[in-house]
Amino acid sequence: MINDYPGVSGRRTIEPPPPEELSPRLNTTPHAPKDADQAERPTRRERARAATIEEIKQTALQLMREHGTTDLRFSDIAREMGMTAPALYRYFSDRDELLTELIVDAYDDLGTTVADAREKLPRDDLSGRFLAVSQAYREWAKREPQQFALIFGLPVPGYVAPEEGPTTEAARRAMWQLKSLFSEAAASGQLRRPxxxxxxxxxAACVMFDEDAGDPSLRPLPEDTFQACMHSWATLHGFVSLExxxxxxxxxxxxxxxxxxxxVRLAATAAGFPWPTDGALS
Amino acid sequence: MINDYPGVSGRRTIEPPPPEELSPRLNTTPHAPKDADQAERPTRRERARAATIEEIKQTALQLMREHGTTDLRFSDIAREMGMTAPALYRYFSDRDELLTELIVDAYDDLGTTVADAREKLPRDDLSGRFLAVSQAYREWAKREPQQFALIFGLPVPGYVAPEEGPTTEAARRAMWQLKSLFSEAAASGQLRRPxxxxxxxxxAACVMFDEDAGDPSLRPLPEDTFQACMHSWATLHGFVSLExxxxxxxxxxxxxxxxxxxxVRLAATAAGFPWPTDGALS
DNA sequence: AAGAATAGTTATGCTCCGTAACGCTCGTGA
DNA sequence: TCACGAGCGTTACGGAGCATAACTATTCTT
Incomplete structure (x- = not known):
C-alpha cells in the first residue's frame, strides 16, 4: 500500500525530485534495441517520434504561410495538431530550437531546389544553367517567402541564433550551389574574363581561404571569377529580396x-558567361 | 442577493460609460488656443507631447539597437523612460502604430542620409555621386541594421502594415534618391548606353507609369536606363542586405x-556611368 | 479660482511561453 | 504473460507582455 500507482510515490505528491539529473529529454536515443549494430533500423518508437517532429515542422510552416509572418505560436501549432502546447516541449526544448531547425531545413530546401534546377540542364549549357539557378532561387523565394525571410532576414524578434551553430553551416551548403556553377564554368574553359x-x-586572399576542399570541380576560382561570383550573388539576391x-x-x-x-543576363555577362545572342534565353 | 458580485451590478462600480464616444484619444489637437490662425505656434502642451513622442521613438530605437532585434516591448520602453507601460498608449494606440512611425522615420532617415551624401559632390561628378550614394546606403545599413531590417525585412511578426499606408509612400521617397541620380546623369549627356x-x-511601359511629375530633373528615364537603374538598385541592395x-x-x-x-563599379559601368580609369575611386 | 483636458497611475483580463506534476500506453524482458 | 519503465500526453500553474478600465494628479484656459 505504500505505493499503489505508477510514477512516484503514494499520491503524497511533490517530493522534490531526488538528484536524478533533470531531464534526459531531447535528442536522446535511449533504449536502442540491443546496443551493438550502430546502423540499426530505427525503432518503431523512433519512427513515430520522427514523424511527429516532421508533422510539427510542417504545421509550423503551414501556419507561417497562412499568417504571412515568421512568427509562430506553440499553442497554435498544438491546436492545429489536436494536441496541447506543453506536449511540443517533448520534441523541441523551446521555440528557438524549432526555429533553428526550420532555418536549417529552409537552407537545405533552397539548396536542393537550386541544385535540381541546375542539374536538369546539360553541363555545358552555361548560360542555361545560370538562368535556371537564378530562376529557381527566385521561384523558391516567391513560393516560400516566410522561409526566405527566415534565412535572409534579421533573426526573428526573440530569437538568438546558436553561435556558429548549424545555421551557419547550412548557409554555406546552400551558397555552394552558386559557387559550383562558377567552378564548373571556369573549368569548362568557356568562361571569358569578367x-x-x-x-x-x-x-584575392579571401579566395585562398575558401577551401571546400575535396571536391575536384571546386578548386579555387580565379580571383576575378570569385569576385564576379559574389557580384552575381548580390544582384540575384538583391532582386529577389526586394521583390x-x-x-x-x-x-x-x-x-x-x-x-x-x-x-540575370547582366550578371552572367559581366561574369564572363557566354550568352546566346538570339532570343533563346530572353 | 440576486447579484452580489463585482462585474455586474453589485458593487455597482462600473456603470458602462454613457454614449460619450469612446476615446478622443490620439492625434487630436484638441483645444487649440483660440481657433483661427491655423499656422499658429504649437502650444506648450503640444511641444511637450511632441517631445515625449520623440523620446519614445528614440528609446525604442535604442532598445532595438541594444537587443539587436526589431522586437520591442512597451514595458521596456516605459521602464527606460521611468514610466509605466500603459502611459505609452496616450501616444500610440498600439505597438503597430509605433512600429509604423519608426518605419516611416527609417525611410526618411535613409533618404536624407543618401541625399546628403549625393549633394556633397558636384553635380557633374557622376561616378563620384554614384559611389557616394552607394556608400551612404551601405554605411547607413551597417550603422542601423535594425532600422534597415524594419524597412527591408518581412514585417515584424505580429505586425500588419497599414494598407497602402504611409510606409508605401515613404518607400518611394527613399527610392527617389537613386532614381534622381540616374535622371541627372541622363540629363547631363555623359551617360553611355547601358x-x-x-x-x-x-x-518600357513601366517607365511611363513612373511619373513623379513636377520635378524637371525627373522626366522619364530612357527605357534602358530605367532598367539599368533597377539593376543597380538590386545589386546595391543585395550586397548591403547580405552583408x-x-x-x-x-x-x-x-x-x-x-x-x-x-x-558598385560594376553596376555603374553596366549602367553606362563613366568610371575613372585611374585608381581614384577604387 | 473653477473646471476641463491631459498625462500619468494602479488594477485587471487575456494570451502565450515554459515548467511541474501526474497519468496512460506501449514495448521489452524476466 | 505480466510487470515495469520509457515515452508521450495531459492538467495546473507561474511569469511576462499587450491592452483596457478606472482612477488621480497636474496643467492650461478662462
Whole structure:
C-alpha cells in the first residue's frame, strides 16, 4: 500500500525530485534495441517520434504561410495538431530550437531546389544553367517567402541564433550551389574574363581561404571569377529580396519577369558567361 | 442577493460609460488656443507631447539597437523612460502604430542620409555621386541594421502594415534618391548606353507609369536606363542586405570593402556611368 | 479660482511561453 | 504473460507582455 500507482510515490505528491539529473529529454536515443549494430533500423518508437517532429515542422510552416509572418505560436501549432502546447516541449526544448531547425531545413530546401534546377540542364549549357539557378532561387523565394525571410532576414524578434551553430553551416551548403556553377564554368574553359578584372589583394586572399576542399570541380576560382561570383550573388539576391518583400510592387508582374531576366543576363555577362545572342534565353 | 458580485451590478462600480464616444484619444489637437490662425505656434502642451513622442521613438530605437532585434516591448520602453507601460498608449494606440512611425522615420532617415551624401559632390561628378550614394546606403545599413531590417525585412511578426499606408509612400521617397541620380546623369549627356539595351515592352511601359511629375530633373528615364537603374538598385541592395544580415561574415572586412567597391563599379559601368580609369575611386 | 483636458497611475483580463506534476500506453524482458 | 519503465500526453500553474478600465494628479484656459 505504500505505493499503489505508477510514477512516484503514494499520491503524497511533490517530493522534490531526488538528484536524478533533470531531464534526459531531447535528442536522446535511449533504449536502442540491443546496443551493438550502430546502423540499426530505427525503432518503431523512433519512427513515430520522427514523424511527429516532421508533422510539427510542417504545421509550423503551414501556419507561417497562412499568417504571412515568421512568427509562430506553440499553442497554435498544438491546436492545429489536436494536441496541447506543453506536449511540443517533448520534441523541441523551446521555440528557438524549432526555429533553428526550420532555418536549417529552409537552407537545405533552397539548396536542393537550386541544385535540381541546375542539374536538369546539360553541363555545358552555361548560360542555361545560370538562368535556371537564378530562376529557381527566385521561384523558391516567391513560393516560400516566410522561409526566405527566415534565412535572409534579421533573426526573428526573440530569437538568438546558436553561435556558429548549424545555421551557419547550412548557409554555406546552400551558397555552394552558386559557387559550383562558377567552378564548373571556369573549368569548362568557356568562361571569358569578367567585366571587372581588378581584384583587391584582400579579396584575392579571401579566395585562398575558401577551401571546400575535396571536391575536384571546386578548386579555387580565379580571383576575378570569385569576385564576379559574389557580384552575381548580390544582384540575384538583391532582386529577389526586394521583390519578395514587396518593394517591386509598383512594377507589374510581367515587367518584373523581364526585369529579372535582364538582371540575370547582366550578371552572367559581366561574369564572363557566354550568352546566346538570339532570343533563346530572353 | 440576486447579484452580489463585482462585474455586474453589485458593487455597482462600473456603470458602462454613457454614449460619450469612446476615446478622443490620439492625434487630436484638441483645444487649440483660440481657433483661427491655423499656422499658429504649437502650444506648450503640444511641444511637450511632441517631445515625449520623440523620446519614445528614440528609446525604442535604442532598445532595438541594444537587443539587436526589431522586437520591442512597451514595458521596456516605459521602464527606460521611468514610466509605466500603459502611459505609452496616450501616444500610440498600439505597438503597430509605433512600429509604423519608426518605419516611416527609417525611410526618411535613409533618404536624407543618401541625399546628403549625393549633394556633397558636384553635380557633374557622376561616378563620384554614384559611389557616394552607394556608400551612404551601405554605411547607413551597417550603422542601423535594425532600422534597415524594419524597412527591408518581412514585417515584424505580429505586425500588419497599414494598407497602402504611409510606409508605401515613404518607400518611394527613399527610392527617389537613386532614381534622381540616374535622371541627372541622363540629363547631363555623359551617360553611355547601358550594357544591356534590350528592354522588354512590359518594362518600357513601366517607365511611363513612373511619373513623379513636377520635378524637371525627373522626366522619364530612357527605357534602358530605367532598367539599368533597377539593376543597380538590386545589386546595391543585395550586397548591403547580405552583408547586414551576416551572410558575408566569412569574408574579412577589408575584402568586403573592396568587394563592395567593385560591385558598385560594376553596376555603374553596366549602367553606362563613366568610371575613372585611374585608381581614384577604387 | 473653477473646471476641463491631459498625462500619468494602479488594477485587471487575456494570451502565450515554459515548467511541474501526474497519468496512460506501449514495448521489452524476466 | 505480466510487470515495469520509457515515452508521450495531459492538467495546473507561474511569469511576462499587450491592452483596457478606472482612477488621480497636474496643467492650461478662462
Amino acid at each position: 567585366l571587372i578584372q581588378d581584384v583587391d589583394d584582400a579579396v 519578395t518583400y514587396g518593394h517591386f510592387d509598383f512594377v507589374p508582374p510581367e515587367a518584373r519577369d523581364a526585369l529579372f531576366t535582364s538582371a | 550594357l544591356i539595351q534590350d528592354v522588354d515592352d512590359a518594362v 547586414t544580415y551576416g551572410h558575408f561574415d566569412f569574408v574579412p572586412p577589408e575584402a568586403r570593402d573592396a568587394l563592395f567597391t567593385s560591385a
